[in-house]
Amino acid sequence: MEHLPDDNSRYKDVDYWDERYLTEKSFEWFGDFSKFQHIFENLVKKKDAILVLGCGNSAMSVDMHRAGYHSICNIDYSSVCIDTMSTRHADCPGMSWLHMDARQLSFPDGSFDVVLEKGTLDAMLVEEKDPWEVSSDAACLIHRVLSEVSRVLKPGGRFLSITFAQPHFRKRLYARRCFGWSVHHHTYGEGFHYFLYVLTKGEELSPEDAGLEKRLLEEAEATPTQVTTQEEDTENFLENIIL
Numbered sequence: 001m002e003h004l005p006d007d008n009s010r011y012k013d014v015d016y017w018d019e020r021y022l023t024e025k026s027f028e029w030f031g032d033f034s035k036f037q038h039i040f041e042n043l044v045k046k047k048d049a050i051l052v053l054g055c056g057n058s059a060m061s062v063d064m065h066r067a068g069y070h071s072i073c074n075i076d077y078s079s080v081c082i083d084t085m086s087t088r089h090a091d092c093p094g095m096s097w098l099h100m101d102a103r104q105l106s107f108p109d110g111s112f113d114v115v116l117e118k119g120t121l122d123a124m125l126v127e128e129k130d131p132w133e134v135s136s137d138a139a140c141l142i143h144r145v146l147s148e149v150s151r152v153l154k155p156g157g158r159f160l161s162i163t164f165a166q167p168h169f170r171k172r173l174y175a176r177r178c179f180g181w182s183v184h185h186h187t188y189g190e191g192f193h194y195f196l197y198v199l200t201k202g203e204e205l206s207p208e209d210a211g212l213e214k215r216l217l218e219e220a221e222a223t224p225t226q227v228t229t230q231e232e233d234t235e236n237f238l239e240n241i242i243l
Helices: 008-012 014-023 033-043 060-066 079-088 120-124 136-152 167-174 207-222
Strands: 050-053 072-076 095-099 112-118 153-163 181-188 194-201
Touching: 033 060, 033 153, 033 181, 033 194, 050 060, 050 136, 060 072, 060 095, 072 079, 079 095, 112 120, 112 136, 120 136, 120 153, 136 153, 136 167, 153 167, 167 181, 167 194, 167 207
Parallel strands: 050 072, 050 112, 072 095, 112 153
Antiparallel strands: 153 194, 181 194
């Protein structure tokens, strides 16, 4: 494929994305907005202030805008992406595009009703081959992002995370009391299912999820985390994680 990197680790390299966005017009991970719109509309109000993490060159935000969601802030750590998308969609009132790192959001606490990501966290986990043994570096990275997401959410706000990581893997990262949210999920797609996680700020973890967190913390204290890297190189890098 035209934009296939030499090594999967480059998916975490901003220079790779800058180069890619110079020539690639659009690409969708996990299907376009229409594939999960029926779930989204039951969770998000038209007036909600929405933050999209790692927007890339996806048409998702524009499709959401056309569906009546007009308060959308898109961020990406590629300045090329932001410059291109802001110019391309300058005709969308209420839509903004900001060059920003999801690990350090510049918004005040409680700024958004909804934070949405589709495949962004998966790209951050690209070098992780075994979902049961996420490296300490990757776990810290995801923790930083989720802490920032929780911080900028309003009370009762929702973090929507779209991936094909199954609950018994992804909840290991999401089900933490320090984030102050509950964890639920929906599925969509035909044949191959994707997962849309709903993390609601101000709700407690279920007893099951609280028990999972306790067990994981106990295991972390007893056993050092092993660092693993991904070996195969394909554009469908997410499929190399055994989910």
